[in-house]
Amino acid sequence: MPEKKAPGLTKGLEATGKAASFTLRVIRDAFRAPFELAYVWLELTDQGWRSLPLIISSGLALGLVMTLHTRTELIKFGAGAWIPEIQCLSFFVEIGPLVAALLVAGRVGAGMGASLAEMRATEQIDAIEALSIDSFKLLIVPRVVACFLALPLLTTFMDFCGVTSGFLSEHFLSHISLQLYVARAFRGVEWSNFIPPTLKTAVFGFIIGTVSCFFGYTTNEGAEGVRKAATNSVVMSSLLVILADVILVKLIFVLYPESAL
Amino acid sequence: MTDWNDTAVALDHVSKTFGDKQVLQDITFSVAPRETICILGRSGTGKSVTLKLIIALMKPEAGHIWIDGDDITQLEGQELSRVRRKMGFLFQNAALFDFLTLYDNLALPLQRLTRKSKPEIEEVIDRVLHQVGLSGDREKLPQELSGGMKKRAGLARALVLEPQILLVDEPSSGLDRITASEIDELLLKQKQHTTMIIVSHDVHGVRRLADRVAVLEHGRLAALGKPQELEHHENETVRGLVMEE
Numbered sequence: 001m002p003e004k005k006a007p008g009l010t011k012g013l014e015a016t017g018k019a020a021s022f023t024l025r026v027i028r029d030a031f032r033a034p035f036e037l038a039y040v041w042l043e044l045t046d047q048g049w050r051s052l053p054l055i056i057s058s059g060l061a062l063g064l065v066m067t068l069h070t071r072t073e074l075i076k077f078g079a080g081a082w083i084p085e086i087q088c089l090s091f092f093v094e095i096g097p098l099v100a101a102l103l104v105a106g107r108v109g110a111g112m113g114a115s116l117a118e119m120r121a122t123e124q125i126d127a128i129e130a131l132s133i134d135s136f137k138l139l140i141v142p143r144v145v146a147c148f149l150a151l152p153l154l155t156t157f158m159d160f161c162g163v164t165s166g167f168l169s170e171h172f173l174s175h176i177s178l179q180l181y182v183a184r185a186f187r188g189v190e191w192s193n194f195i196p197p198t199l200k201t202a203v204f205g206f207i208i209g210t211v212s213c214f215f216g217y218t219t220n221e222g223a224e225g226v227r228k229a230a231t232n233s234v235v236m237s238s239l240l241v242i243l244a245d246v247i248l249v250k251l252i253f254v255l256y257p258e259s260a261l
Numbered sequence: 262m263t264d265w266n267d268t269a270v271a272l273d274h275v276s277k278t279f280g281d282k283q284v285l286q287d288i289t290f291s292v293a294p295r296e297t298i299c300i301l302g303r304s305g306t307g308k309s310v311t312l313k314l315i316i317a318l319m320k321p322e323a324g325h326i327w328i329d330g331d332d333i334t335q336l337e338g339q340e341l342s343r344v345r346r347k348m349g350f351l352f353q354n355a356a357l358f359d360f361l362t363l364y365d366n367l368a369l370p371l372q373r374l375t376r377k378s379k380p381e382i383e384e385v386i387d388r389v390l391h392q393v394g395l396s397g398d399r400e401k402l403p404q405e406l407s408g409g410m411k412k413r414a415g416l417a418r419a420l421v422l423e424p425q426i427l428l429v430d431e432p433s434s435g436l437d438r439i440t441a442s443e444i445d446e447l448l449l450k451q452k453q454h455t456t457m458i459i460v461s462h463d464v465h466g467v468r469r470l471a472d473r474v475a476v477l478e479h480g481r482l483a484a485l486g487k488p489q490e491l492e493h494h495e496n497e498t499v500r501g502l503v504m505e506e
Contacts, residue, residue: 119359126318127356131370131422132342 022214029134029141036142043146047108048153054103055154059161062095063087066162067169080174084185087166092194096159098245101204104151105237109212112143113233116216117226125217140213147209151201159198192256200248204241211237268327269294269426269456270315275324277310284310286480288324294425297457299467301502302477308460309353311477312428315458316348317341329425346374349424353431355415357403363390363414364399367421374422385421393417393447409440416447426456433463445469464503476502 071083116139119125128135167181212233219225271291277284284307292298300308313319315326317333325332331344357366364386371382390396393413398406406414412432419427432448433441445466451457452470461467467474468488476484476491476499484491484499491503 122354122359123352123356124358126313127350127352127358127418129318130316130345130348130350130352131374131418132345133370133373 018218019214022218023210025136026140026144026210026213029137030145032137034137036138039138039142040145040149043142044150047104047143047146048150051104051107051150051154052157054107055100055158056161058099058103059096059158060165062099063091063162063165064169066090066095067166071170071173081184083170084166084176084181085188088163088185088189089193091159091162091166092189093197094249096162097155097197097201097204098241100155100158101151101201101208101241101245102238104147104154104205105208105212105241106234108147108150109208109233109237110230112147112209112212113216113229114226116140116213117219117229120217120219121222121225136217140217143213144206144209147205148202149205151205151208152198155198155201159194190258192258196252196256200245200252203244203248207240207244208237211240268292269296269329270458271327272311272315273325273327275311275314275321275326277307277314277319277321284480285314285321285477288477288480288482290475290482290485291327292456292458294456295452295454296472297452297459297470298473298475299459299461299471300475300477301461301464301467302483303498303502306477307480308477309430312350312430312458312460316345316350316428346422347424348426348428349419349422351412351415351419351427351429351432353434355403355411357406357411357414357418359403362400362402363395363406366403366414367418370418370422389417389421392420392450394443408435409437409443412436412440412444413447416444420451424455426458427451429457429459429461431460431462433461433466441466467503474503 067083067087070086071080074080074082074086116125119139125135125139128138163185167176167178167185170176170181171178212229215229215232215236219229221228268291272288275288276286288311290298300311302308310319314321315328315333317326317336320334324334326334328344329347331340333341333344336344357363358369361369367386367389368382371377371385375382377385386399387396390399393416395410395413395417398410398414403411403414416429416432419429427448429448432444436444441463448457448459448470457470459467459470471488473486474484474488474491475482476496478496478498483496484494486494488503491499494500494503
């Protein structure tokens with residue numbers, strides 16, 4: 001019997017159900033052999049190593065801009081000595097994790113969505129299944145695991161670059177020494193200001209990987225599907241990363257009350 | 262009730278719909294071991310869908326598909342993999358994995374599905390690549406291959422696990438007459454020891470390869486028989502598809 005066209009709400013619920021079932025399958029298959037370590041490494045190189053120039057340049061630029069903005073106001077109040085600490089804390093706690101995640105959503109998310117949609121359109125995914133190989137395990141799990149692992153590392157690089165360019169900016173403007181800058185920067189910084197916010201990016205990585213793979217893997221509309229998968233991957237993963245950030249920041253405050261600024 | 266155990270492939274009252282569109286309706290035919298059957302039909306009559314149903318890339322809404330005595334429509338997981346391993350599939354555009362070299366495209370199923378050692382895998386790949394005339398191209402990526410080379414590479418990947426049943430979707434599409442004829446030659450070599458189901462528009466190739474021809478029209482099986490018999494079929498579409506220009 002031919003299928004009847006589902007109304008909007010039913011379609012929305014159906015899509016949510018499919019996404020939830022896709023996510024659960026990612027989690028289940030990530031802990032099931034074979035672990036596809038070679039493919040995880042391949043993806044880690046692609047997602048991590050190739051994102052590094054973007055992360056480094058963005059971190060340096062943001063660090064510089066951030067120092068220039070804060071210094072004008074803080075100098076007015078005679079609080080110039082606080083610039084390093086504010087720079088360090090803002091990068092560790094929020095700017096580094098969130099900006100790194102949004103940059104990865106743009107670069108890696110779009111790429112994953114488009115490449116999987118392209119594989120679907122050119123029957124490569126069907127070909128893997130026809131060979132009795134689990135295409136989900138081969139294509140999806142390594143991508144999500146790599147994204148999960150890459151993001152905390154990329155965030156650390158972004159934090160480092162942000163603080164470094166903050167120092168360079170201050171050094172040229174106020175001739176502060178590296179030793180003094182480091183001492184002031186880490187004066188009020190606890191481990192709880194660095195570790196939980198950096199680790200929360202693993203959740204962002206999982207979201208970006210899963211959402212992008214979902215749109216790429218489940219499309220079936222040829223070239224138009226590739227375009228839609230790339231766009232939807234970036235839009236939806238960026239949105240979910242921002243929503244998850246709100247929840248995770250609250251959770252970090254509950255678990256580590258000392259990290260609240 | 263028909264006994265499908267002695268057949269290599271059997272479709273038993275199979276129907277398939279996409280949304281409101283009925284693509285296949287009540288299709289029944291069987292293929293004997295080492296027989297070659299070619300499926301002809303106008304575009305959009307469900308020929309490629311038939312192949313995808315046979316290898317369970319899609320499920321039919323009604324009917325059963327028997328592969329060497331197993332109803333593949335009822336199988337999942339390990340059991341489905343076991344039955345699928347009896348089949349090789351040459352896709353219309355070869356569907357080579359574009360992130361792997363030609364060698365790795367062929368090695369992937371051997372590494373995953375067999376217990377062969379690295380030297381044994383090398384030996385199998387060298388043999389199959391020699392068979393299809395691509396011995397010197399094993400390190401090339403799919404995008405470096407021409408259309409004809411891609412088809413031959415796709416055939417090599419389909420043959421690497423030595424399947425009992427070979428499903429071939431449009432072996433000559435997008436190829437010139439000479440290259441298409443070379444692909445036909447390769448398929449002819451498989452004919453003695455492999456059951457083949459070939460979807461094609463190329464009547465010349467069909468008449469060289471087919472033991473029997475199945476003609477689909479509006480999702481139904483319009484005719485089934487030897488090519489020479491179908492030249493005199495009462496249905497004009499069947500005659501038009503089987504007769505050489």
